[in-house]
Amino acid sequence: MEIATLLSVGLSNGCLYGLVGLGLVLVYSSQGIPNFAHGELFMAGAFLAYTAIVLLGLPYFLSFLIAVVGIGLMGMLLEWLAIRPISLHRSLGRASSEVAIVLATVGLAIVLKGLARIPWGDSVRNLPTAFTTQTVTIGGVAIATQRLLIVAVTLVLTVAISVFFARAPLGKKMRATAQNPTGAKLIGIHTSNIYSATWALAAACGAIAGVLAAPLIFLHPDMGTRMLLKGFAAACLGGFGSVTGVLLGGVLMGVVEIFAGRYIATSMMDIFAPIIIILVLLFWPQGLFGARRAARV
Amino acid sequence: MLDITGLRAGYGAHEVLKGLSMRVGKGQVVALLGGNGAGKTTTLSAIMGLIPSQGGEIAFESNSIQGQPAHRVFRHGLSLVPQWRELFTDMSVQEHLELGAIACASRGDLDARVASALDYFPELRAHLGRRAGTLSGGQQQMVAIARALTARPKLLMLDEPSMGLAPLVVRELGRTIKRLNEAGTSVLLVEQNMHLALGVASYVYVIRAGKIITHGPTGDFHDEKELFHSYIG
Amino acid sequence: MKTSVRLSLVASAALALTFAMAAPHARADDPGITPTSIKIGMIGSLTGPAAAWGWPTINGARMVYDAVNAQGGINGRKIELVVEDEQCAPPMALAAAKKLIHRDKVFMLHGGSCSGSILATRDEVLANEVPMMILVATMDKIVQEKPNDYIYRAFLPGSFDGKIIADFIATMPNVKRVVVVGHADEHAGARYGTLTEGLKKHGVELLGLETIETELTDATAQVLKIKDAKPDAVVLVGRPAASAVFLKDAHRLGLDVPMIGATVVDLQDLADRIGGTDALKNMYVVAVYKGPLGSEAMTPWQEMLKKYYPSDKVQASSFLGTSGALAVVEGLKKAGPDLTRAKFVEAMNGIQNLDGGPMACSLSFSAADHDGCRTGVMWGVRDGKIVVIGDRWKN
Ligand SMILES: Nc1ncnc2c1ncn2[C@@H]1O[C@H](COP(=O)(O)OP(=O)(O)OP(=O)(O)O)[C@@H](O)[C@H]1O
Ligand SMILES: [Mg+2]
Numbered sequence: 064m065e066i067a068t069l070l071s072v073g074l075s076n077g078c079l080y081g082l083v084g085l086g087l088v089l090v091y092s093s094q095g096i097p098n099f100a101h102g103e104l105f106m107a108g109a110f111l112a113y114t115a116i117v118l119l120g121l122p123y124f125l126s127f128l129i130a131v132v133g134i135g136l137m138g139m140l141l142e143w144l145a146i147r148p149i150s151l152h153r154s155l156g157r158a159s160s161e162v163a164i165v166l167a168t169v170g171l172a173i174v175l176k177g178l179a180r181i182p183w184g185d186s187v188r189n190l191p192t193a194f195t196t197q198t199v200t201i202g203g204v205a206i207a208t209q210r211l212l213i214v215a216v217t218l219v220l221t222v223a224i225s226v227f228f229a230r231a232p233l234g235k236k237m238r239a240t241a242q243n244p245t246g247a248k249l250i251g252i253h254t255s256n257i258y259s260a261t262w263a264l265a266a267a268c269g270a271i272a273g274v275l276a277a278p279l280i281f282l283h284p285d286m287g288t289r290m291l292l293k294g295f296a297a298a299c300l301g302g303f304g305s306v307t308g309v310l311l312g313g314v315l316m317g318v319v320e321i322f323a324g325r326y327i328a329t330s331m332m333d334i335f336a337p338i339i340i341i342l343v344l345l346f347w348p349q350g351l352f353g354a355r356r357a358a359r360v
Numbered sequence: 361m362l363d364i365t366g367l368r369a370g371y372g373a374h375e376v377l378k379g380l381s382m383r384v385g386k387g388q389v390v391a392l393l394g395g396n397g398a399g400k401t402t403t404l405s406a407i408m409g410l411i412p413s414q415g416g417e418i419a420f421e422s423n424s425i426q427g428q429p430a431h432r433v434f435r436h437g438l439s440l441v442p443q444w445r446e447l448f449t450d451m452s453v454q455e456h457l458e459l460g461a462i463a464c465a466s467r468g469d470l471d472a473r474v475a476s477a478l479d480y481f482p483e484l485r486a487h488l489g490r491r492a493g494t495l496s497g498g499q500q501q502m503v504a505i506a507r508a509l510t511a512r513p514k515l516l517m518l519d520e521p522s523m524g525l526a527p528l529v530v531r532e533l534g535r536t537i538k539r540l541n542e543a544g545t546s547v548l549l550v551e552q553n554m555h556l557a558l559g560v561a562s563y564v565y566v567i568r569a570g571k572i573i574t575h576g577p578t579g580d581f582h583d584e585k586e587l588f589h590s591y592i593g
Numbered sequence: 594m595k596t597s598v599r600l601s602l603v604a605s606a607a608l609a610l611t612f613a614m615a616a617p618h619a620r621a622d623d624p625g626i627t628p629t630s631i632k633i634g635m636i637g638s639l640t641g642p643a644a645a646w647g648w649p650t651i652n653g654a655r656m657v658y659d660a661v662n663a664q665g666g667i668n669g670r671k672i673e674l675v676v677e678d679e680q681c682a683p684p685m686a687l688a689a690a691k692k693l694i695h696r697d698k699v700f701m702l703h704g705g706s707c708s709g710s711i712l713a714t715r716d717e718v719l720a721n722e723v724p725m726m727i728l729v730a731t732m733d734k735i736v737q738e739k740p741n742d743y744i745y746r747a748f749l750p751g752s753f754d755g756k757i758i759a760d761f762i763a764t765m766p767n768v769k770r771v772v773v774v775g776h777a778d779e780h781a782g783a784r785y786g787t788l789t790e791g792l793k794k795h796g797v798e799l800l801g802l803e804t805i806e807t808e809l810t811d812a813t814a815q816v817l818k819i820k821d822a823k824p825d826a827v828v829l830v831g832r833p834a835a836s837a838v839f840l841k842d843a844h845r846l847g848l849d850v851p852m853i854g855a856t857v858v859d860l861q862d863l864a865d866r867i868g869g870t871d872a873l874k875n876m877y878v879v880a881v882y883k884g885p886l887g888s889e890a891m892t893p894w895q896e897m898l899k900k901y902y903p904s905d906k907v908q909a910s911s912f913l914g915t916s917g918a919l920a921v922v923e924g925l926k927k928a929g930p931d932l933t934r935a936k937f938v939e940a941m942n943g944i945q946n947l948d949g950g951p952m953a954c955s956l957s958f959s960a961a962d963h964d965g966c967r968t969g970v971m972w973g974v975r976d977g978k979i980v981v982i983g984d985r986w987k988n
Contacts, residue, residue, distance in 0.1 A: 065817055068846065072813040184645060189868060198845060205845055232462055239448050239459055246446035248410065250507065251434035251463025280810040281834050281866065289808045324814030330777065330804040332814065 067204045069321050075210035077317020078217035081310035082272035083294025084301065085224070086265040088309045091298070093241040093261040094150075096161055099168040100141070101269050101294065102287025103175035108134045108270025109277035109286065110183060113190050123193055131270045138266020139259045145171055146262070147255060179284035190277035213275045220271065221310050224264075228306065237261055289333075296336040299343040361386045361546060362407070362438075362515055367416035369406040376402040378570040379416065384515065389537065389547040391561035391578075393554065393587070399570040400550040401443050404517050408440045409433040420515070434463060437514035441521060443550075445504040449493035453484055456492060456503050460510035470510075477509040480536050498529045505536075515546045522553040534559050554588060566590060623934045625700030629666075631925065631932065632673045633658070634693030636704025636711070637728060641680035646706045649905060650729045650914040651676060653894075654703060656901040657918035657950075667922065668930040675699060681706070683713035690714035694721050700934065701725060703914075703921060708732030708751075719743055724937055726917040729910075733783060736963050745941055745963045747916040747949070747956050749881050751783035754855040757879050757969050757984070758784075758828055759791025761853060764986040768825040768851070769796075774803045774815060774839060775830030775855075784830050784855055800824050809835040812842040820848050829854045837866035844872035853971075854878040859909045860972050860979045861885060873974045877982060880972045882912065883953050885979045894951045912951040919950045920958075920965060 083105060090098040108130045115126030149163045194208040228234040240247040240257040247254050272290070280286060293316065300312025316339065324332040362384040370376040376399045384390045394400050405411045407418055409430040418426040420436050448456065457474045478485055481502040487495065492503055501521055508516060518537070522530045530553065537560045541547055551557040557564070558578055565575040566587070574590060581587045625632035635654070639647040658672040666672065675697050677689035686705070693699045694717065701724040705711030708730040715735060718725050725744045727735060731751040736744050762768055771792065775781040785802070792799050800822045803815045809831075816839070819827060827843075829836055829852050836858045843852070854863075856879045863878075864870050883890035886907060894915060895907050905911065920941070925932065927940035941963075947956040949966060956965035971982040 068817065069813060072811055076811060189866060207845070235455065235459060236462060238451065239462075242448040242450055243446050245410065245442065246448055248430035249408070249434070249440050249442060249446060250460050250511065251431045253429075253431045276810070279838075280808075281837070283834070285808075289810075321811075321814050325817055328804075329815045329818065333806045333808075 064203060065325075067202065069325055070318065071204060071206045071210060073318035073321035074314060075207075075213045075317070076321065077297075077314035078213050078310070079272055079276050079290070079313070080293040080297040080316050081301075081313025082217055082220070082268060082275070083290050084297030084309040084313050085221075085294075085306065086268040086272070087291075087294055087298045088301065088303055088306070089261055089265040089268065091303050093237060093258060094146075094161075094164065096165050096168065097295070098265065099165070099291070100171035100175060101168075101265065102289075102291030103172050103179070104134055104138060104266045104269035104287070105273040105276070105290055106179060106284060106287035107137065107175065108266075108273030109190060109282055110179065111270070112274040112277065113188060113282055116191060117188075123191070127193075127271075127274055130274050131267045134270035134273075135263040135267035138269075139263040141171060141266075142259045142262035147258065150258070151255070176284050176287075183282070183284055188282040190274070190282055192278040207279075209275070209278050216271065216275060217310065220268070221306055224268075224306050233260060237264075292336045292340075296339040296343075299340050302349050361421050362548065363417075363419045364403075364407070365417045367403070367406060367413055367418065369402060369411060369413040369416075371402075371411070375414065376570050377406065377413075380567065380570060380572055381416075382565045382572055382575065384546055384548050385563075387541070387544065387546055388563060389541050389549060389561045390563045390565065391557035392548065392550045392565045392567060393552070393557055394550075394567035395552070398567045400567060401519055402570075403567070404440055404442075404519050404548075404550060407433070407517065408438065410440075431463065434511070437512075438517065439508035439511050439513035439515070440517045441501075441504045441508050441519060443519040443523065445500055447492040447500060447503060447507075450491055452489050452491055453495070453503055454488040456507045457510050460507040461512075464511055473510040473512065477506040480509065480539065481506050497524045498526065501525060501533075509540075513545065515548060516540065517548045517550070519550045520552060521549070522551060522556050530556055623700060623932075624698035626670070626932050629670055630673045631667070631670045632675065632697065632699045633921070634690075634697060634699035634702045634704070635674055635676045635728070636679050636686060636689045636693070636702065636714075637676065638681040638706040638710075639676075639678040641678075641682060641685075643681040643707050646729065646910055647678075649908060649911050650706055652902045652905050653898065653911045654728060654914035654918040656897050657915060657922060659901045660897060661922055667925045668932070670932070677704075679704070679707065679710050681710050683710045686710035687713045687717060690717050694718075694723055699723075700932075701921070701937065703917060704728045705730040705735070708735060711735060715744065722934060724934055724941070726921050728917060729913045731783070741963060742960075743938065745917075745920065745958060745965065747920040747965045748913060748952055749856060749954065749966055749969050750964055751780070752787045753967060753969070754830075754857075754879050755784040755786065755788030756791045757971075758853050758855065759788055759795060759797070761877065761879075761971055761984065761986065762792065762797055762826060762828075763795035765826065765851065766986070770798045770800050770822075770824050771826045771828055772800045772803060772819050772822055772824040773828045773830065774805055774819070775828075776807055776832065776835070777804050778807065780832075780857065781830045781855075788828065788830075805831055805835050805839060807832050807835055809838045812839040813846065815839065816842050816846045816848050819843075820846070824850060826850050827852045830857060833858050833862055833866065837863055840872045840876065841867055849875060851875045851877065856881055856969060860974065862909060864974075864979070870974045870977045870979075877971050877973045879969045880981075881953060881966075881969050882951050883949075883970070884981050885972065888981075891951055916949045916952040916954075916956065916966065920944060920947060920956050923947055 086101050087098060111133050112126050112130035115121045115129045116123060145167050146164055149167055150160055192209045193212050196208055198205045198207050228238055236252050236257055240252060240254050244254050297313035297316050298309050300315060301308030320332050320335045365381045367377050367380040392400055406413045409428050413426060425433050425436055457477055461470055461473050484502055521533055534556050537547055549557060549561060561578055564578055564581055565572050635651055637647045637651040638644055662671045675693060677693055679686035679689050693702060703726040705728045711730045712735050722743060727746040733750050733752045736746045789799055803819060805815060827850055831839060852875055858878055860878045864873060894912050898905055898907060898911055923944055924937055924941040928936040941958050942960045945957045949956050952966055953970040954966040954968045958965045970984055972979055973982045
């Protein structure tokens with residue numbers, strides 16, 4: 064019983080970590096850089112949904128859609144405004160332009176957080192849950208409906224994205240560009256647009272995670288910071304390369320974290336993510352579930 | 361069909377091509393020969409729009425393609441099989457063939473495109489599901505050419521396709537290039553393997569230090585040794 | 594000529610010496626006072642990470658001075674205010690204090706919304722012998738560290754929470770074993786000392802301390818662990834967001850022992866966060882006010898705020914600085930018409946049992962103890978409403 068309760072929470076937390084990690088993996092495998100602004104896209108998604116649901120009074124699922132599409136477009140815009148000018152800057156070599164892009168994402172994170180403080184400040188905000196029934200009892204275990212939604216959405220999204228990459232032309236173009244940008248250009252792929260599309264997809268994933276997580280963790284301009292760390296750990300476990308890898312990594316994180324908190328020490332829970340990041344990067348740079356890392360030249 | 365006049369291009373401040381002029385006629389196989397670092401790859405990159413050019417003119421079928429990015433140049437019907445092949449290591453052979461045509465407007469006949477590309481390289485049929493990274497060098501070269509073929513280019517540019525291949529495979533490659541040409545594809549072949557180049561090309565350009573130093577019909581270059589020395593200097 | 598130069602030099606040196614010796618004791622006219630005005634410098638976090646506390650707490654104190662001025666001031670002098678921003682940063686706070694003391698030449702200071710930053714002004718204030726009332730900073734040692742002849746505080750300091758909670762638990766029948774849940778930061782740490790001490794004194798066993806992160810998103814592990822320990826009550830020393838998460842999960846997982854929260858949280862705010870009072874049925878919180886907003890005890894203060902600062906939102910933090918201003922006004926009145934800093938300090942030290950206004954405590958200062966407010970009051974939820982419980986269980 065207790066195990067089941069812990070599992071249900073660990074699993075759903077893990078799915079959130081996986082979702083956040085997924086956005087990081089998408090940008091990383093296409094441009095080879097960790098997007099430090101991803102936590103802020105997560106935050107922006109939650110606030111956009113809040114605006115739609117609470118301030119405009121729109122229905123929940125419509126608001127969800129608005130948040131996901133809106134933040135997807137925002138991701139595209141950010142890539143166009145802040146990332147593309149750097150990568151097109153011919154005087155920079157590849158190594159220094161990657162460093163410049165990473166710094167640009169750090170800058171974006173700070174700017175977005177600062178901008179969010181202007182309208183939202185520091186006061187208390189709650190995003191409502193998707194369903195009015197807060198908990199359901201399954202086999203004697205009370206589980207929050209929001210957590211069930213998180214698991215369901217994550218599973219569906221993971222399958223959808225896997226299929227997208229395997230079958231959809233855009234997905235194939237993204238994979239090709241990720242693996243070899245020159246090769247992609249030679250077969251007529253407009254790689255800059257692919258980067259924008261990748262940012263849009265990653266941002267949309269971040270927004271989905273934000274809207275799903277917000278009812279559990281409250282809305283705040285800083286809400287993305289801690290999630291970014293967890294998502295990063297999930298992505299590391301997953302080898303920063305595969306869609307299923309990062310989900311497994313996230314779930315492992317979520318489950319181990321909560322069991323360690325319960326049976327070892329609760330003070331351990333939040334230092335878990337940084338420890339995992341360091342250990343994995345040191346000893347299993349390919350990740351635990353990273354079948355293979357996308358080759359980069 | 362391809363006319364280059366006074367092309368100047370390079371990398372940053374380092375100018376490699378210093379006023380290069382050459383042309384490829386429709387239905388021709390033209391060879392561009394030159395030593396290491398002469399500027400062959402740079403020429404192809406500039407034509408394809410992978411690097412910007414600083415001066416001169418590049419026209420394809422009387423339209424200027426100068427300054428256009430690679431994905432736009434591609435749409436005019438030019439394909440480049442690069443020196444380093446630039447395959448997608450984790451993707452299968454089949455996926456490579458399909459990707460070759462992914463940016464083409466008419467992709468309804470995708471299966472036909474793949475089948476006709478495979479006709480040139482029947483050996484690949486047995487490896488369609490394999491990841492490109494696991495293939496031998498010769499097979500990878502076949503995938504690189506086949507990927508370019510599914511786009512049905514008007515002009516195919518090959519950058520040292522014989523590099524790293526066994527002599528037997530090189531001879532096979534020569535036959536394939538001839539077949540392609542007979543089927544209507546113009547070819548610009550960059551080579552250091554003179555034997556291969558003279559065997560398939562009808563016209564030869566020799567490049568040294570970013571300039572064409574001599575050119576003429578293949579028949580003018582019957583003495584391979586002399587030709588070799590001309591560009592080694 | 595020569596002699597006269599030397600003579601005048603000696604004379605002026607002697608004069609300077611006399612002044613230097615006399616100055617600290619009986620300065621005839623202290624800065625910031627004219628026959629018609631008293632200049633007070635206020636310092637608050639108007640911008641920066643604690644900006645949410647800035648203007649609300651300043652205005653909650655300012656309205657008292659406004660009201661006094663409206664009635665003609667104190668002994669014919671009106672209170673003039675100069676407000677400076679400390680941005681919740683120690684160097685900024687120090688710069689603000691220096692500017693107010695040396696450039697604006699204020700009579701006294703009233704300020705400090707961030708403990709860490711206002712602590713940085715302590716030496717400067719004491720060295721210049723400027724009386725100071727703390728605005729809302731809770732750190733004990735700002736006031737309690739010795740020597741301190743000039744700095745006062747008129748609301749509950751951080752560590753008193755712990756003692757009040759321990760005393761309250763002692764009045765609960767059948768509560769012998771408690772677990773403490775809280776953060777591992779300085780803010781919570783200030784409360785643990787007096788809490789453990791107090792519990793020990795009352796013979797209540799402390800089963801353990803469960804840490805929660807300030808950005809807690811889920812407390813399942815903590816709640817299950819606490820259920821295992823089977824405590825009779827739980828003490829919660831968490832910031833609002835984390836406390837809300839903990840209480841939500843405790844409710845879901847059936848941890849239904851009484852819980853006692855520190856002043857860090859506010860019951861109304863918790864109810865807003867959780868969305869209802871269901872999870873708060875068994876929750877008691879140390880509160881500093883006489884009653885919840887809207888209650889009879891708070892109405893005059895809420896109205897005063899509306900009168901002088903109509904655009905300010907009436908919120909829980911609005912009146913934290915009010916009692917400080919009330920104490921200052923009382924001190925200025927008692928110091929009499931020949932106002933000096935020394936007389937003001939003497940008058941402050943003589944204040945006994947002054948009504949704390951919105952605060953649940955009455956204010957008493959002495960030369961040895963400048964923390965004038967030492968009691969809070971317990972609030973709880975009854976029939977879905979927040980009510981004042983008093984300082985005894987089920988009072
Ligand atoms: N990316 C680059 N950045 C800077 N310089 C380059 C770059 N690529 C090539 N070069 C330089 O440009 C000159 C021409 O190179 P290019 O690759 O065009 O020669 P090539 O004729 O293709 O030689 P090879 O037969 O070795 O392939 C050389 O001096 C080379 O060092
Ligand atoms: Mg080359």
